[in-house]
Amino acid sequence: MAGSSPLIGVLALQGDVREHELVLDALGVAHVAVRTPAELAEVDGLIIPGGESTVIDKLTRIFGMREPLRARIAAGMPVFGTCAGLIMLSNRLSDATHDQQTLGGLDVTVRRNAFGSQVESFETTLHAPDVTDDGVAASFIRAPLVEEVGPDVRVLATLDDGRIVAVQQGNILGISFHPEISGDLAFHNYFVGLVADAVSSVHA
Amino acid sequence: MADSTPQLGTDRVKRGLAEMLKGGVIMDVVTAEQAKIAEDAGAVAVMALERVPADIRAQGGVARMSDPDLIQGIIDTVSIPVMAKARIGHFVEAQILETLKVDYIDESEVLSPADYVNHIDKWKFTVPFVCGATNLGEALRRINEGAAMIRSKGEAGTGDVSEATKHIRKIKSEIRALSSMSEDELYVAAKELQAPFALVQEVARTGALPVVLFTAGGVATPADAAMMMQLGADGVFVGSGIFKSGNPAERAAAIVKATTFYNDASAVADASRGLGEAMVGINVSDLPAPHRLSERGW
Numbered sequence: 001m002a003g004s005s006p007l008i009g010v011l012a013l014q015g016d017v018r019e020h021e022l023v024l025d026a027l028g029v030a031h032v033a034v035r036t037p038a039e040l041a042e043v044d045g046l047i048i049p050g051g052e053s054t055v056i057d058k059l060t061r062i063f064g065m066r067e068p069l070r071a072r073i074a075a076g077m078p079v080f081g082t083c084a085g086l087i088m089l090s091n092r093l094s095d096a097t098h099d100q101q102t103l104g105g106l107d108v109t110v111r112r113n114a115f116g117s118q119v120e121s122f123e124t125t126l127h128a129p130d131v132t133d134d135g136v137a138a139s140f141i142r143a144p145l146v147e148e149v150g151p152d153v154r155v156l157a158t159l160d161d162g163r164i165v166a167v168q169q170g171n172i173l174g175i176s177f178h179p180e181i182s183g184d185l186a187f188h189n190y191f192v193g194l195v196a197d198a199v200s201s202v203h204a
Numbered sequence: 205m206a207d208s209t210p211q212l213g214t215d216r217v218k219r220g221l222a223e224m225l226k227g228g229v230i231m232d233v234v235t236a237e238q239a240k241i242a243e244d245a246g247a248v249a250v251m252a253l254e255r256v257p258a259d260i261r262a263q264g265g266v267a268r269m270s271d272p273d274l275i276q277g278i279i280d281t282v283s284i285p286v287m288a289k290a291r292i293g294h295f296v297e298a299q300i301l302e303t304l305k306v307d308y309i310d311e312s313e314v315l316s317p318a319d320y321v322n323h324i325d326k327w328k329f330t331v332p333f334v335c336g337a338t339n340l341g342e343a344l345r346r347i348n349e350g351a352a353m354i355r356s357k358g359e360a361g362t363g364d365v366s367e368a369t370k371h372i373r374k375i376k377s378e379i380r381a382l383s384s385m386s387e388d389e390l391y392v393a394a395k396e397l398q399a400p401f402a403l404v405q406e407v408a409r410t411g412a413l414p415v416v417l418f419t420a421g422g423v424a425t426p427a428d429a430a431m432m433m434q435l436g437a438d439g440v441f442v443g444s445g446i447f448k449s450g451n452p453a454e455r456a457a458a459i460v461k462a463t464t465f466y467n468d469a470s471a472v473a474d475a476s477r478g479l480g481e482a483m484v485g486i487n488v489s490d491l492p493a494p495h496r497l498s499e500r501g502w
Contacts, residue, residue, distance in 0.1 A: 013464055014227040014248065016220075035465070050224045052248045052284055059246065059464055083224070097243065097283055112283060118307035119330045121217040122210035135208075141220045142285065142307070160208055181220040 006195045009034035009043030011069075013059040015051020015084060019180040023188045037068040045078040045195035047188075048085030050141070050178050053112065054097055056084055066103065073105045078171040078198050080191040086174035087112060087144050094147055105172045107150030114145035114176075123182065128157040128166055131190045137182035138165075144176050171198055213330030218352035221285065221307065221332060222416035225249055225353075225439055229429065229460050230418065232256050232443040234274075236281040242446070245456035249285040249307070251441065252278040257314050257361025258444035258483065261495065267315040269297040275304050287334070292501055293319025295328075302331045308353070309333050311346075313500035314360045314443075323501070326350030336420065338371045338498055340378035341397035344407070347415055348400045354413060356437070357498040358421015361444050363485025365422040367498055368432060372419045376436045382408040421498065424449070424482050426462030426475040433466035450480030 010020045012033035024031040024047075034040050046069075048056070060066045073079055073089075081089040088103050090110040096102075115121070121142060125135040136157070146164035149155060157166035157175070165176040166187070171194055179187045228248025233239040239250045254270040255263065269290055279286045285307035290297035292311055297318070301309050311324050313336050323346065326333040332352035337343035343354045356375055358368030378397070385393060385408060394404040406414055419432040420441035429440045442459055449455045458475040465471035493499070 012227075016223040016226060018226070019223060051226075052224065052228060054243065054284060055228055055246050055248050055460070058460075062461060063465070095283070099244065117279075117305040118217075118221055118285065118332065119212065119302065119305055121221065122212050123214050123216055124210045125208045127208075139216050139220050140210075141217055141224060178220060181216055181223060 005030055006044040006192070006199045007032060007042065008192070008195060009040065009046045011046060011048045011056070013063070013065070014055050015049040016178070016180060017049050019178070020047050020049050020082075020188075023180045023183070023185055027185055027189055027192060029192050035063070037064060040065070040068050040072060044199050045080070045191065046072070047191070048079065048081040048088050050083035050085065050180075053084040053087040054100055056088060057101055060103070061101070066101075069103050073103060073172065076171055076198065078173075078191065078194040079105065080173040080187070082175055082178055082180065083141065083143055086110060086146075086176055089172055089174045090146075106167060106169050106174050107153055108146050108167055108174070109148040110144050111147050112144050113142050115140065115143055118142055124159070126157045126159075126165065126177070128186070130154070130156050132186035134186065136179060136186050137184040138177035138179060139181040140165075140177045141181070146174075146176070215352070218332035219415050222334070222353035225285070225418075226416060227464060228439045229456075229463050230287065230439065230441045231446055231456060232441075233278065233447070236277045238447055238452070239278045239282045239286075241453050242456055243282045243284050245453055246460035247284060247456065248439065249287055250278065250282060251287045251289065251310060251443070252306070253289055256444040256447060257497070258363070258448050259361075260314060261361040261486075269294070269300065269315070272300065272304055275301070275306060279305065289315055290324070291315040292317040293322050293324060295324045298324050298329060298333075302329055306331065311335050311351075313357060313497045317500050323349050334418075336498070336501060337375065339374045340382075340407070341399045342501070343375060343413060343417075344397065344399035344403045347403060347413070351415065353416050353418065355418040355420040355441055357501075358419065358423070359488045359491070360421045360497050362422050362488055362491070363424040363445060363448075363483040364488045365424070365428045365431070367488050368419050368421045368423060368428075369435065371421075371498070372432060372435045372437055375417065379407055379411060379413070383411045422488075423459075424485065426458045426472055429459045430462045430466035430472045433463055439463065445483055448483035455479050455482075
């Protein structure tokens with residue numbers, strides 16, 4: 001792991017990997033696709049992209065990534081999950097399929113497809129004052145919602161009606177929506193800051 | 205302060221769902237039980253239809269949109285996205301599918317066309333559409349009509365991957381050709397592709413379609429799926445190849461694995477072991493021209 005310029009991994013088993021890579025390119029941050037435990041060992045922080053959570057879950061188990069991921073998350077590696085990534089990082093699902101597992105890390109309960117089918121998918125502008133002073137362009141695509149949060153979880157953004165769509169607990173960031181589809185850099189920039197802080201505290 | 209009124213059915217959310225499916229396998233299913241098997245095997249979405257293409261081909265007759273009860277039963281059974289097919293140009297079948305809240309409509313040459321001149325005006329819908337294409341011009345004409353995802357057509361219901369190979373190679377090579385042209389050559393290129401100039405310009409600039417490109421039609425084995433991915437597909441549709449094979453659940457899971465690790469031949473080899481009989485299949489060259497589905501749509 002490099003000292004000054006952190007390397008960010010994008011979990012590349014399934015989903016919108018390329019859109020996250022484009023945002024990291026726009027921020028000028030070094031990144032690498034992560035499919036194997038060896039690749040995971042090289043990164044300072046990890047993005048779990050949008051995709052189909054049931055599929056990403058199965059693939060992490062089939063290809064021996066589940067335990068290495070859980071170990072890195074438990075050891076404090078910064079992780080950022082969007083949509084399916086939020087689902088993977090939540091401790092509890094209110095509507096998991098019969099064999100679905102999550103990696104956990106966020107003390108929250110998440111409902112999948114909380115808005116309904118694709119015709120309910122929408123774009124909006126959010127306010128996340130801890131992340132940026134500007135509005136955040138957000139695409140919600142068959143999106144999940146955070147239904148309950150534990151005492152150590154900070155809410156970073158809600159919809160106008162108060163429903164929770166962005167949370168942070170320590171170095172773990174989880175959001176319901178896709179700034180990478182909207183091309184909004186603010187949340188990724190915030191996450192890069194978490195990774196840089198984690199790297200410098202290790203090397204301090 | 206920026207507008208926080210939710211906007212439904214925008215280009216971004218329509219195309220965005222397809223982005224979420226990338227690297228995945230979309231499987232044809234004809235019952236809720238098959239849909240469950242597909243979900244458990246790692247399908248990223250299912251395509252709900254009454255007969256798989258191999259049976260449509262075998263039984264002949266006019267193939268139409270499926271019974272709403274069948275589609276509803278599948279939507280109620282799985283949590284992954286559900287797609288369903290409408291006939292080319294049949295905008296009322298599409299309206300019905302939208303009210304059923306399917307996640308994507310496939311305006312598909314596998315069904316009998318309802319209009320031999322016009323495709324559906326897909327901009328009018330909140331639900332997104334995927335359309336088939338055999339070449340870049342056809343893909344761009346569909347995108348111009350509002351398609352939010354493209355699949356190369358292949359020859360559905362054959363288990364013969366040669367047409368799928370031909371179509372994905374054709375689309376990819378035509379994109380590469382545009383990328384190498386000078387700006388003033390794009391006018392003639394647009395004329396020759398019979399595609400809108402603005403879209404031709406965009407493809408030339410970005411080196412990619414503006415929407416996700418899957419491949420379809422004849423994929424029957426893990427190796428077929430991995431080859432489509434190596435040829436540059438964002439993901440694969442598998443129709444008859446799974447539920448017309450000897451062991452659907454294992455074959456489905458194997459195709460999912462091969463699609464993820466398409467660049468790792470030993471992983472594809474492992475996925476290919478012990479799957480039993482693949483679908484029997486028909487060689488495309490043995491099909492008389494009127495029975496070639498990929499020639500429907502224009």
